[in-house]
Amino acid sequence: MKYKFYPFTVSPDFKTFEFISKGKNGMILKRVGFISTDRPYVFNLGLGDVDESGNVFDTTITNNGDTHKVLNTIHMIVLEFLRHGKLNSVIIQGNTLSRKRLFKIYISANLSQITGDLEIFGFNKGVWEKFERKNEYYIFLIRKKK
Amino acid sequence: MNRNKKNQAKNKNIIKKRSAGSKHMSVDAGLDKNVIPEVFIKKTRKVNTFLNKHGLPA
Numbered sequence: 001m002k003y004k005f006y007p008f009t010v011s012p013d014f015k016t017f018e019f020i021s022k023g024k025n026g027m028i029l030k031r032v033g034f035i036s037t038d039r040p041y042v043f044n045l046g047l048g049d050v051d052e053s054g055n056v057f058d059t060t061i062t063n064n065g066d067t068h069k070v071l072n073t074i075h076m077i078v079l080e081f082l083r084h085g086k087l088n089s090v091i092i093q094g095n096t097l098s099r100k101r102l103f104k105i106y107i108s109a110n111l112s113q114i115t116g117d118l119e120i121f122g123f124n125k126g127v128w129e130k131f132e133r134k135n136e137y138y139i140f141l142i143r144k145k146k
Numbered sequence: 147m148n149r150n151k152k153n154q155a156k157n158k159n160i161i162k163k164r165s166a167g168s169k170h171m172s173v174d175a176g177l178d179k180n181v182i183p184e185v186f187i188k189k190t191r192k193v194n195t196f197l198n199k200h201g202l203p204a
Binding site for chain 2: 005007008009010011012013016017018020031033036037038039042046048054055056057058076080089091093119121123126127128129136139142145
């Protein structure tokens with residue numbers, strides 16, 4: 001990846017990742033979790049800020065001025081997760097409208113980089129379809145090409 | 147220990163260190179001890195409902 005991202009730590013089972021966002025509001029610990037869904041090999045991506053007591057909040061607006069670097073880091077983490085478990089798929093869903101839009105803008109802008117050996121789907125008008133820049137999506141699925 | 151053996155031992159250590167983690171990623175055994183946050187579980191329940199209704203891409 002040609003863009004900057006934060007170094008991160010990973011749990012031995014490759015399901016929990018953490019990194020530190022450094023910006024205008026200081027240093028904020030972020031956690032990315034891949035949680036198993038009812039479907040085999042399908043994981044839901046959770047993202048949140050960790051406070052001093054270890055509690056995770058996924059609705060906090062950090063506003064740390066490093067959005068792009070944070071998104072690049074999540075991108076790297078997803079790549080590592082899929083590299084580790086080649087059959088895995090990742091569901092990404094922003095929990096607010098602005099986050100959904102942010103994910104869509106990021107994927108659109110980095111589509112050529114993301115879709116090397118990966119395929120991205122978006123859910124639009126009641127059906128899954130291959131990601132297209134012009135369409136609106138509120139949930140995404142990323143997996144290795146079959 | 148002759149120089150060759152010293153170098154071999156040195157290289158072995160380097161390989162060990164590199165395979166333990168890359169420059170941007172390191173393994174933290176402590177992260178496994180964290181309980182999955184409730185907020186992540188709640189969101190995943192919603193995703194399960196969604197997947198049950200709409201399935202996965204072909």
